[in-house]
Amino acid sequence: MAWSFAKVFQNLFSSTARLVEPADWENLEDTLLQADFGTTVTDEVIEAVHRIADISATLDTDDLRRILGEVLEERLSAFDSTLNLQSEPGAPAVVLVVGVNGVGKTTTIGKLAKFITSRGKRVIVGAADTFRAAAVDQLATWAERAGVDIVRPQHDGQDPASVAFQTVERATAEGHEIVIVDTAGRLHTKSGLMDELSKIKRVVEKLGPINETLLVLDATTGQNGLNQAHAFLEQAGVTGLVLTKLDGSARGGFVFAVQESTGLAVKLVGQGEGIDDLTGFTPHVFVQQLLD
Secondary structure, eight states, X not given: OOOGGGGGGTTTSXXXXXXXXXXXHHHHHHHHHHTTOOHHHHHHHHHHHHHHHTTOSSOBHHHHHHHHHHHHHHHHHTSOXXXXXXXXXXXXXEEEEEOXXXXXXXXXXXXXXXXXXXXXXXXXXXXXXXXXXXXXXXXXXXXXXXXXXXXXXXXXXXXXXHHHHHHHXXXXXHTXXXXXXXXXXXXXXXXXXXXXXXXXXXHHTTTSOOOEEEEEEXXXXXXXXXXXXXXXXXXXXXXXXXXXXXXXXXXXXXXXXXXHHXXXXXXXXXXXXXXXXXXXXXXXXXXXXXXX
């Protein structure tokens, strides 16, 4: 599926190649900014493309597109997008999923559960977002769609860390290989949420290491995603990013700024509303769909 933010490049790279003109460089800069690359990344990308292009005696728009793609792919490939699900024998791999409300966090967990089970692994999810009863019901719906078990709070207002702990305990007892824990998604500026996430991590780590703490970001939020990433990185020990709503976004370049500012790799991308609409992140595919 071609992501709709590719449309911002269509005026720059037409179907018919022609020699590059000075105005094309200005248009390229404007296009990158419009696609939410941010000023720093945009400047660095333009400089890198210029450096390669200067070697060529003649440069047409097809050359420019190819060079731009190479530069963008190289930047993305500097980050390891491998999802770490390795664990000790007899112990489950644990994945915490964090993010603010509205980014698609709970639905992402359902899709991730299906993504992993389709590869032959037994998955169980923990409904540790006890702040909202609706979040528990929503996660249960997605767990049913994915065909996986779920651990719910035993009573209203149960401590989220205890739900996470019980999920890992049950996974160990029943032989589930992967644990995915949902967490509260209140605004990232609220210290109580970050304290809660820190407690979940401390409690779960009494049973074993946490393999991944994945931060879900909405592709439509643009540079605001940077602020979210920094807040969660500081307090929650985020290890990777999940980018959602790419299918409905006019942007997407902010992933470059987020990765390079935080050092976090994008590990998964969501491209639709269906249970199977979550895939691993591949820099080459991402760049091609960005430019095509």
